[in-house]
Amino acid sequence: MNILEKLQNIDKRVFYLLMALAIAVPTISPLGLGVDVTPAVQRAYDFVSSLPNGGRAVIGFDYEPGDEIDLNPQAKAIIHQLGSKNIKVVAIASFPAGAMFAEQCLAILEEYGYEYGKDYVNLGHYAGGEATLAAFASNPTAVFAKDWRGYDTTSLPIMQEIKSMSDFTMAMTLNDGPTGGTGTHEWVRQAVMAHNVPLIMGVTGVLAASNETYVQSGQCKGILAGLRAAAEYEKLVDKLGEGTVGMDAQSMAHLLIVIFVVLGNAAMFLSKRAKGGAA
Amino acid sequence: MNISTNIGVWIGAIAALGIYSVLIKDNPFYRLVEHIFVGASAGIAIVTGVQTFKSQAWSPLTSGQWALIFPMLLGVLLYARYVPQYSYLNRLPLSLMMGAGAGVAMRGAVESQIVGQLTATMVKLTTLDAWIIFLGTLLSLSYFFLTYRLEGGAAWAPRLGRYFMMAAFGAAFGNTVMGRVSAAIGRFQFIFLEWLGL
Numbered sequence: 001m002n003i004l005e006k007l008q009n010i011d012k013r014v015f016y017l018l019m020a021l022a023i024a025v026p027t028i029s030p031l032g033l034g035v036d037v038t039p040a041v042q043r044a045y046d047f048v049s050s051l052p053n054g055g056r057a058v059i060g061f062d063y064e065p066g067d068e069i070d071l072n073p074q075a076k077a078i079i080h081q082l083g084s085k086n087i088k089v090v091a092i093a094s095f096p097a098g099a100m101f102a103e104q105c106l107a108i109l110e111e112y113g114y115e116y117g118k119d120y121v122n123l124g125h126y127a128g129g130e131a132t133l134a135a136f137a138s139n140p141t142a143v144f145a146k147d148w149r150g151y152d153t154t155s156l157p158i159m160q161e162i163k164s165m166s167d168f169t170m171a172m173t174l175n176d177g178p179t180g181g182t183g184t185h186e187w188v189r190q191a192v193m194a195h196n197v198p199l200i201m202g203v204t205g206v207l208a209a210s211n212e213t214y215v216q217s218g219q220c221k222g223i224l225a226g227l228r229a230a231a232e233y234e235k236l237v238d239k240l241g242e243g244t245v246g247m248d249a250q251s252m253a254h255l256l257i258v259i260f261v262v263l264g265n266a267a268m269f270l271s272k273r274a275k276g277g278a279a
Numbered sequence: 280m281n282i283s284t285n286i287g288v289w290i291g292a293i294a295a296l297g298i299y300s301v302l303i304k305d306n307p308f309y310r311l312v313e314h315i316f317v318g319a320s321a322g323i324a325i326v327t328g329v330q331t332f333k334s335q336a337w338s339p340l341t342s343g344q345w346a347l348i349f350p351m352l353l354g355v356l357l358y359a360r361y362v363p364q365y366s367y368l369n370r371l372p373l374s375l376m377m378g379a380g381a382g383v384a385m386r387g388a389v390e391s392q393i394v395g396q397l398t399a400t401m402v403k404l405t406t407l408d409a410w411i412i413f414l415g416t417l418l419s420l421s422y423f424f425l426t427y428r429l430e431g432g433a434a435w436a437p438r439l440g441r442y443f444m445m446a447a448f449g450a451a452f453g454n455t456v457m458g459r460v461s462a463a464i465g466r467f468q469f470i471f472l473e474w475l476g477l
Contacts, residue, residue, distance in 0.1 A: 016302045023460075023467045028477050069465025070458065096327045127331045134383045146334065185392065186384075193387025205458035209451040216412070217399030219391055225454065227461040246464045253460045 004274070007267035015260060022256045026248035033248050040215060041232040044200045044222025048081050048170070055169030056088045056162065058191075060133075060182060061098035061105075067176035067204050068101065073230035073243035074202040075105040075174050080237045083112035087169065088158055089120040092136065092144070094181035099124040099148050116149075117156040124148030129178070130186040137165035137190050165195035170221075174202040184211050192219050202229070281476030292474035295466045415443040 037045075059079075063071045082089055089109065091102035102122045109120050123144040126132045136143045140162055141153045153159045161167065171191040175184050184201055191197045198221050203211055205226030214220035224233060227250055230243030283289065297312030336354075340347045353375065359368040400416045402409040421429065422440035429437055471477045 013303060019463070020467075023464055024471065027464070027467050027471050066462060067458075069468070070461050096323065125327070125331075127327075127335070131379060131383050134386070145339065188391045189384060189387030193391045205454040205456075205461060206451075208454045209447065213396055213399065214391075217395045219395050226457050227464065228457070242468070246461065246468065249464045249467065250457070250460055253463070254457070257456060257460075 004267045004271040007263055008271070010260075018256055019253060022252040023249045026252050027245070030245060031248045031252075033251050035228060035231045035235060035244075035247055037232045037236060038229070040212070040223050040225070041229050041236070043215070044078075044224055045081070045233065045236045047198065047200060047221040048078065048085070051085065051087065051169050053086050054088075055085075056090065056158075056167060057082055057170045057172065058090045058092065058165070058168045058197075059102070060171070060173040060175070060187060061091055061093040061102040062095060062173055062181045062183070063101070063176040063204075064095050064097050064180075069242070069246065070204045070226050070230065071174045071176065071202055072101055072105065073227065073241055073246070074224045074233060075101065076108055076241060077230055077233035077237055077239060077243065078172065078200075078202070078224075079105055079108045080239045081233075083109050083114065084237070086112070086119075088161075089114075090140075090158065090162065090168070091120070091122045093125045094129060094133070096125045098181070103148065117147075117151060118158055121153075121156055121158050122148040123153065129182050130190065133182050133186060133190045134194070137195055139164065165191060165197055168197050171197045171199045172202065173199070175207065176204045177207060184214070188214055188219055200224075283474050283476060288469075288474050292470050295470060299466075414439075419443050 059075070061071075061075070079089065089106065091099075091106055093099040093102055099122060102124075106120055106122055114120050123140070124147060126136065126143060128135075132143060141159055144153050147153055147156065165171070168191075171187065173182070173184055173187040175181075175187070177183060178186065184203065184207065187199055187201070192199050199219070200222045201211055201214070201220055202224040203226075205228075208223065208225030211220070211223055211225075215223050224230065227243055227246045231247040232243075234240050234243045283292075294312045294315070297308045298316075300306055301309040336347055336351055340351070353372040356368045356372050359365045400412055402412060404410055404413060418436055418440035420440070421436040422444065424437070
């Protein structure tokens with residue numbers, strides 16, 4: 001077997017091992033490669049910056065543990081920005097685990113002097129996807145009689161200010177797809193189209209391409225896609241965290257993939273040419 | 280090195296190692312963790328279902344919202360499919376769910392997914408981006424012009440449309456790879472930073 005054939009038949013376990021090293025080494029010992037801010041993320045940041053101080057935001061934690069690494073850092077970064085602008089936050093979750101992530105991320109608001117029930121609330125999980133989101137948009141306390149901590153929502157000062165989706169200054173969905181939860185399309189329909197509330201999206205890398213169209217059409221004010229967007233947002237709000245730590249590993253892993261794709265294809269073309277020449 | 284003393288973190292880390300062990304080859308450790316995962320997921324789904332039933336239906340019902348008895352009965356009818364002679368009854372709640380679901384979605388679907396998207400392609404052709412959007416839309420649509428095959432001089436349109444779509448698929452695949460790598464990074468961060476405390 002010559003070198004070209006060997007390059008096309010590398011044991012996949014060798015690739016797994018190299019990939020593990022590419023991720024593990026920068027995780028243990030960060031390289032500090034850094035990221036540049038892309039226009040899509042800058043647009044989302046600029047939009048939130050342009051909101052008046054003291055507004056109200058609804059955030060949908062529409063993801064499961066498998067996508068925590070992409071979406072938790074995004075949530076934390078944007079919550080820092082909301083906190084710095086004194087924007088009140090209402091969290092809802094279309095996945096059961098989403099309510100737990102909301103609780104983790106909203107704890108950041110305590111740093112900004114927020115008080116639970118007055119300045120922010122975690123309403124918890126709702127079943128029923130788009131139909132329930134539509135019901136929430138019309139009458140939030142009818143859908144959530146109690147919040148995630150067990151308080152009556154009608155007794156919470158923040159919920160007394162919110163009678164419908166239209167009372168929010170902005171909406172955001174942190175989303176890993178519609179399977180089992182409320183997807184981005186549903187948020188566009190129920191928040192933007194039905195109530196004219198500006199929406200930004202935080203999505204996993206997989207969903208980025210299919211949702212960019214909403215940004216181009218102006219139906220979505222900005223989109224954060226994957227761990228990279230989280231790192232960029234952390235840079236913008238000057239709160240470096242999990243996203244930034246993960247980017248070194250992401251860059252090294254991508255570099256490894258590119259090297260293997262180039263080597264594999266080069267070997268294939270060269271061996272085809274060699275066989276053609278021999279024939 | 281500051282190894283975690285949290286039992287939950289230990290279970291999570293050992294489970295992650297068990298799942299990754301399949302990359303070497305299929306083994307009993309991997310299958311054990313896989314079965315625990317499936318069982319735990321089913322358990323969580325049941326608990327969530329019961330909690331939702333309690334909070335959305337049973338508690339309001341027992342506190343005086345008697346009208347909720349009707350949707351609850353409709354919910355029970357969904358299980359009629361398991362009794363052959365009454366299975367037709369499950370069509371009633373299913374029809375209602377489909378009708379209500381379609382109605383809710385239709386409220387903004389036409390504007391958000393048809394009118395809004397079409398409008399976004401009608402841009403001033405003053406930049407390269409605008410030209411790419413304009414041509415990409417037209418040529419991709421020409422690929423799906425299935426009434427008759429475009430031939431001769433017009434055959435280049437669907438061919439170019441296919442290239443535009445292939446570029447889009449490539450971008451989507453690249454994002455998918457990024458997402459999968461992120462998932463691995465999440466587990467590695469958990470193992471090295473949260474579990475082993477490196």
